[in-house]
Amino acid sequence: MIFVDRREPHGILKLFEKDQITTLEFGDFKIVGEDKSLLVERKTITDMWNSLKSGRLNMQLTMVDILVIEYVYIPRKIDWERIYDVMSGLSMHHPIIWTRHHLHTYKAIQRIERKLNDGTLGTLRVPIVQTSPGLDDRIAILAMLPNVGAQRAEAIFSHYGNLNEALNNIDNWKDVDGVGPRTIAKVKELLADGSQVRKEGRSSL
Numbered sequence: 001m002i003f004v005d006r007r008e009p010h011g012i013l014k015l016f017e018k019d020q021i022t023t024l025e026f027g028d029f030k031i032v033g034e035d036k037s038l039l040v041e042r043k044t045i046t047d048m049w050n051s052l053k054s055g056r057l058n059m060q061l062t063m064v065d066i067l068v069i070e071y072v073y074i075p076r077k078i079d080w081e082r083i084y085d086v087m088s089g090l091s092m093h094h095p096i097i098w099t100r101h102h103l104h105t106y107k108a109i110q111r112i113e114r115k116l117n118d119g120t121l122g123t124l125r126v127p128i129v130q131t132s133p134g135l136d137d138r139i140a141i142l143a144m145l146p147n148v149g150a151q152r153a154e155a156i157f158s159h160y161g162n163l164n165e166a167l168n169n170i171d172n173w174k175d176v177d178g179v180g181p182r183t184i185a186k187v188k189e190l191l192a193d194g195s196q197v198r199k200e201g202r203s204s205l
Helices: 045-054 057-061 080-090 102-118 137-143 149-160 163-167 170-175 181-192 194-200
Strands: 002-005 029-032 037-044 066-070 096-099
Touching (some): 002 102, 029 102
Parallel strands (some): 037 066
Antiparallel strands (some): 002 029
């Protein structure tokens, strides 16, 4: 059984039945299996960054078992290399799942429930994104952007050398082999949608 905190955004709550919506003391989702329960924390990239800056991230994660990060849009003022370093350390203790939007998060939570019930939860620690085996996590972040994928992400990362440079120079991706105006337009469109996402989501601070 899956329970969701009633303070989650409407885009998530509408995916659940009324009897699954409750008030959770910790985490955003509670997954109850036959012998074990799991708490899952959901954060957008902005929530993640704000919690990291405020120093509350580690405290929050002591209360939960799994971290889901929604890659809904690209915040402009974020130190991506610092986030990558933090994520590398966190992944030693918490399974981290990257999702693209609310529906993707919902499906990820359902996947966790299935794995909890069939005893395969140990295989969960992989990003939910179709990329090449063994792909660097920083490239995986780029690969999740619309119309990018693993091959273009590797080319972009190779061209700029780090996430900060890559994500601060989207207009210049035309200089990267294999990246055309359609890809650039799709990514910039996602950027433009960020204000709407912020209004819908609840703060984790």
